[in-house]
Amino acid sequence: MRAHLLFRDQDFDPAQPLPAHADELFLDLGLTPLFDAMAGDDKIIRDTAQRVVLNGLFERHAILYRQDILRDALANRAAVREVYALAVAAIEREHKNYFGFISRSPGVVLHRSVDVMAMFVDMLGRLRRLADRHASRFRSEGFVTFFAMLARELDDRYFTELRDHLVRLKFRAGTLISAEMGDGLKGQDYVLRQPNLGQGGWLSGLIGRNPPAYSFTLHPRDEAGARALSELNDRGINLVANAVAQANDHVLSFFRMLRAEMGFYVGCLALADSLTAREQNVCFPEPLPIAQRVYRFNGLYDVSLALSKPEPVIGNDGDLTGKGVVVITGANQGGKSTFLRSVGLAQMMMQAGMFVGAGSFAANLCGGLHTHYKREEDTSMTSGKFDEELARMSSLIDRLDQNALVLFNESFQSTNEREGSAIARELVLAFQAHRIKVVFVTHLYDLAHGLHERGDPTMAFLRAERSADGTRSFRVVPGEPLSTSFGQDLYRQIFSDTQKPEPVA
Amino acid sequence: MDDAYAGDSASPPSVGVVPIVRVRHTAHDCAGPKTFQSILFPPGSRALVDAPSQPPDVVRDLNLDQIIAAVTAGHEAFDLQPFFYAPLRDPDQIAYRHEVMRDLENPPVMARIRVFLSAIREVRETLARAAKLYHPRQKDRVLVDAVDLYVTEMEALARDLAVLPLRSRGFRDFAGYVAGHAASAAFRGMREDGEKAKALLGSIRYCVAIRGDSVTVRAYAGEADYSEVVARTFERFRQDAVKDYRVTFRDDPVMDSVEERILDRVARLNPEAFDFLERYAATHREFIDPVIDRFFREIHFYVLYLDYVRPLREAGLPFCYPAVSIRSKQTFVRSTFDLALAAKLTRENIPVVTNDLFLRGRERIFVVSGPNQGGKSTFARTIGQLHHLAAIGCPVPGRKARLFLPDRIHTHFEREETVVSLRGKLQDDLIRMHDILAQATPDSLILMNEIFSSTTLEDAVFLATQVMRRIIALDCLAVCVTFMDELAALDAKVVSITSTVVPEDPARRTLKVIRRPADGRAYAFSIAEKYRLTRAWLDRRLAR
Incomplete structure (x- = not known):
């Protein structure tokens, strides 16, 4: 899932450094009013606009690609601003759910990640509906590709699959973990397993249908044992917690990229509005x-x-x-x-x-x-x-x-x-x-x-x-x-x- | 002066061996030659007690303690310092070490020995790890690893030593010993048992079901990897690299109570493998050969010394194997230097100035004067270091060297830590000098640095002349560093040496020392040179 609204075949690099002489350009060309007009108080738009403007393109087709998108944006201001606002909202809601520290526990990581993913799934659904509503009015290669990508990647069946995992990942029935014996017979290669479901339901899927199986139960006051067992469980869910947390990061970075790339055009709209209000012409060069x-x-x-x-x-x-x-x-x-x-x-x-x-x-x-x-x-x-x-x-x-x-x-x-x-x-x-x-x-x-x-x-x-x-x-x-x-x-x-x-x- | 040369000068020193770990050593039945005992001493060397464990004063005066500390840094546990403190006086013992050292200077040999060292280190670390475990089956399993490392290395070592071009008596005998060890029946049995144990345990895969406080352990039944299933679903969101949220668990080798209870149940699920493991451990608890263990410690003497001199050689400083004699006092070294100082300068990328020196015919004494x-x-230190390093069988700083093996090195250096006693400094100096002369023989080496500097010139000249005459009469080797030009022309046995400065860089400390009469003019000239005030300098500096 890529927005590709600034470059036909690559993402905008939000960390791309400004040229070494950016300060001189700011001073000598008086760039501050330009970025003020584009961004107002929006730090992301300001940051993106500065990087995009100061790190210019050197190929005509790349410039024309953006010019087309900008023409589309000027003709569909409301829709462009709506997509931008959605991206901003998704990023802000993720941030509110941020736990503020790097957790040492996969259990905590998993719990938080499932919540955030549920929110993202909701926002992606809204993005998809927005695309369905507006796509037909856009003409530029960049926007047409973008909306087609959303329709393709975010189909209804996929949303069903996502919601199904969000339920399973709460592990209400318990966890099943396989292991091998590593150094000093310590368990290693802990792998979370999907119980084989057949006759006998989830409990027999967990415990297994063929003996022997040996069980034990911790004494209720065995606190060290409880901690040890919890760690073992954590080892089991470590990878899946990582998978969901990373998926969140990917979705977040999609929204961030969307915000940055769309933000550039939103900034251009604001600049065009300011200049038009002053009765100054603008033209595509x-x-x-x-x-x-x-x-x-x-x-x-x-x-x-x-x-x-x-x-x-x-x-x-x-x-x-x-x-x-x-x-x-x-x-x-x-x-x-x-x-x-x-x-x-x-x-x-x-x-x-x-x-x-x-x-x-x-x-x-x-x-x-x-x-x-x-x-x-x-x-x-x-x-x-x-x-x-x-x-x-x-x-x-x-x-x-x-x-x-x-x-x-x-x-x-x-x-x-x-x-x-x-x-x-x-x-x-x-x-x-x-x-x-x-x-x-x-x-x-x-x-x-x-x-x-x-x-x-x-x-x-x-x-x-x-x-x-x-x-x-x-x-x-x-x-x-x-x-x-x-x-x-x-x-x-x-x-x-x-x-x-x-x-x- | 402490007695730097313990025991009878004809008897080689030897030091007790530190056992590798706390296990009883068992000698294996070797098919090969059993003559090999030590890589530091040839067969038949008489074992000695009382090798110095603290650096003797002479070692400190010559800054050899710095060198030895740097050489052995990080390997203090092997207690190698005594080997570096204790000089030999038997040219054959020195030759034995030269041979071994030369073999090690052959890169393939050194590379192979380094592999051996790291392998044995790993064996020792592995055993130390096992000692910290509680569950008996865990200990047993780590023992399998230790034996495996040892067996693998010894087999490879036997193979590799057989084809390496070894010339030294030490290495050739060692190669034969290792070959016999690796071919022994006990050794082979040990290897086969270890492989079987690993195979049996390695094939076990089990499942743990966790429901609240209950844990069930059973065999794995082909269930799918759920993390993969989930990751596949999210694959389409993939953007660029993101953070890794995997928590790194502290991998304590010791098991907690839950792990132990699971292990007990895995053992019940797999009785054959675990019974074998128990029997294995009972049989192979002690496995390191004591001769191999001793070699492991002693070979560090050579390896660490060569490691120490390598950066100096890379900086262009020469080292050589000196010809040593207990009869001839003819002395000759080309391009030599103070090793401790050179190590420091090389670290700081400062070039080192080397010196040539020789004593021929009846020449015995260097008198060093100058700025x-x-x-x-x-x-003076350089000469002392040369003789000490030669006497422990190490390559010495220089391009080519011929050295006498003194029965003892005596130093009379300024001691800053000495509290000036009631006797006063001059008296103290004289008593020390007297003691040295009382103990010195015609085979000794005496190094004197600025003696009698605490009295008037007239006194000093008189006293120093008396001491010098005694040394001349004794016919021993000596170096006398002094400001008294008079001492340089006392006798035909005395060679006058003067220091100079480097004109281009007067701040440089390691400087050229050359044979020339001490006439005082060189001194004044050198000072002018040092401050760039000679005519040539003034012409150049004023030309801008």
């Missing part, structure tokens, strides 16, 4: 082969920013087909960082199989998303800021896979422009040569200008838009690097011309 |  170099989008916006602000945010249009290096320059607070984040978020959400924040979006898949941002404060006492940047760069390079995407935001500005530019240029050119896709937001004119001068058609140059009067549109448009970053604008705006601006260096 | 921490005391 078009994933293109990893070897291509494409960005083609309309109304691409920063989802996290949209979730954090009451008013709608501005989107960008663009077509960067064939570009392996994108350099963005221009005014401070002109939307460069927002654009960079929108690119990163869309790439990441696309590779998680989600919709993205845009009117339309097409991009090649990337072999891993990495960010290298200017850090506001020096995090280390021993090494300087530039030193820290290079150390971070070095460990980033250790993690790079082929066809990775690296987003730079104002990197290498902690040294003088010439040195910073030289280092950045070497990096960009090396990445380009090794087919690492680069989007680089920079104030380093020497860098941007130098790259522009190369006239390389696989490089694109964008600029934060600024009209003649100095107001910003917060759009990013094609344009070659200019030698100032319009800090004067900002200065003027903040100081409202009450003071003379100081000359820009 | 402190330069390995002077280590050198």
Whole structure:
């Protein structure tokens, strides 16, 4: 019994570690509002969403598999949420029955396990009825397979068999155990036996029909004997108690898996609802082969920013087909960082199989998303800021896979422009040569200008838009690097011309 | 000084054998040669009493107690230390041990002996287990296991020893003894009875029905495994690996009252098997051959020593079988080292510096001077260890060695634990020295470490010169570690040795000791070297 709602042929791994640089991605792409919108207070959805989103897919068919399921979910919100709620309820009821310690007694294990199994059998019955009611409205391969699996595995005859065992496992008639003689004639290989029933009923099945049989009865005050006999009985039921307890774990892990996998889509529904309420479009992106170099989008916006602000945010249009290096320059607070984040978020959400924040979006898949941002404060006492940047760069390079995407935001500005530019240029050119896709937001004119001068058609140059009067549109448009970053604008705006601006260096 | 060499130097020491378990030893009727008695002493060696059970002072002064403790660690129960304390003075007895040790250095032989050791250990553990049981049939059944282990091992050992390339007198005689033992009629009967007992008991399968306080024991009647039936039903829920809920029961080998009552009823259900078991135990209660038992203990002397030196050899340190003599004092060792120190350094992955040394012609005495921490005391200890290890028949540190077997090793080392008596330290030193000289013979080895350091240089030179002259006159072997350069040029019998430091790593402690005159200049040079203040060092260090 597998849900397989996240992967066509494998379970979601709830223990899959986040990538080593997850913290940087959280910070640089502003992921917290995204997961807040998906999960609210549901820790499982948050945990699953983080693992799914940060550990993206690298194959188009896998992405399309999820996109189909998500489309189904968007069309059948109530049914999806009902299945999710059922899984949550089953897990919570199991947890209430948890005895809180590892029992040393198979008798205790068996007793508890039979109770829990009875509850699970009830919940599985309800899941089965739910599937019967809703299955016909789902179209995606994932959901169709899932509902068919439930109908096949949880047939009526199977429920009868399960209930029959739940009665027998109480052993009201006594237990029959076989043994052999092991080391020092101690009993070994204790095996619980199903009494042969024939004429004579259960008692003769237990005691046997053919003598000799030798019996004894414990003295009522023989407490040590009673303990010993109880242990012998425990040895006999050890395996069956284990079998039922493990079966419970399997059913529990089925419900957990169902909760996690379904939870991802429930989270996507919540995200879609939040964005729709803010009148922001979402669309299913078009994933293109990893070897291509494409960005083609309309109304691409920063989802996290949209979730954090009451008013709608501005989107960008663009077509960067064939570009392996994108350099963005221009005014401070002109939307460069927002654009960079929108690119990163869309790439990441696309590779998680989600919709993205845009009117339309097409991009090649990337072999891993990495960010290298200017850090506001020096995090280390021993090494300087530039030193820290290079150390971070070095460990980033250790993690790079082929066809990775690296987003730079104002990197290498902690040294003088010439040195910073030289280092950045070497990096960009090396990445380009090794087919690492680069989007680089920079104030380093020497860098941007130098790259522009190369006239390389696989490089694109964008600029934060600024009209003649100095107001910003917060759009990013094609344009070659200019030698100032319009800090004067900002200065003027903040100081409202009450003071003379100081000359820009 | 304690008397390190018990008894007449011509008589080999021997030590009482600890019985393997508390059973009466019975010698089996052997078809093979019965000449074999001990793997440590050749036939005809006179048995001795009074082997030291505590380390003699000389053993402690030379740090041999550390070596012996490490060698025998974990095997204290065998009481092997006396063999390591007691030197031999008969080259033939030493040769007997060298032969055995060389055989064991052949990996197939060592591997086979290890199998033997672990098998006998298991036999002993099994018997110890039986002794703790109460139910007589349980005891009997565990005895069957012990005998089975023993019989299986002895047969295999006889077979394997016959084809191994054994060269030593000890092993060849032992192989013959084992072959005779395993071929004896009593031995074979024991094996057949054991197999029958196991077969009879092993085929029994029974059922226990538990209803409240009542228990019924009967034969198994083909009932199905209900746990399997249940597991099959739940199979379809299977996801990934889950926790194991099986409770692990404490498997006390002793039976509780319910188990005993069940066992009694199983015995009534199967009278033939249980009657046989009872008769078996009455017949085969005592089964370990005393000679085998003694071999088991004594062979550890070799195995443990070789185990101890193995990591050192793997670290590249050489060991060799020294040529020993009770006549010639010509001494020669290449690439030798302090074994206790080397063991410690090797554990810490620190390289060990080795030294060459020799005494030829009339040379008898090493006078060792040079910088402190330069390995002077280590050198004196090394010489003492070499002679002791050679005298117990073990391979010694070094690539090639020729050593005199001294009648006794005398040490005059600084004793920190000695409370300074009223006589004062100098007087104490002198009395100890006097005692040594009174007992020493031309065949002794005297090791002196920083004697008379508690008085003025003039006094010390005078006293030490007097002692040295007596030693020179005695013509015995000696090592004198001293800060007094004067002692190095007393006589043609004296060889001057000075310690040095390793220029690249002045912190390293095991250092090179070389033959050269003690002129004081080497000392100053070495100190400069140690602190990297020589011209060459300064040039290099300032070049950056």
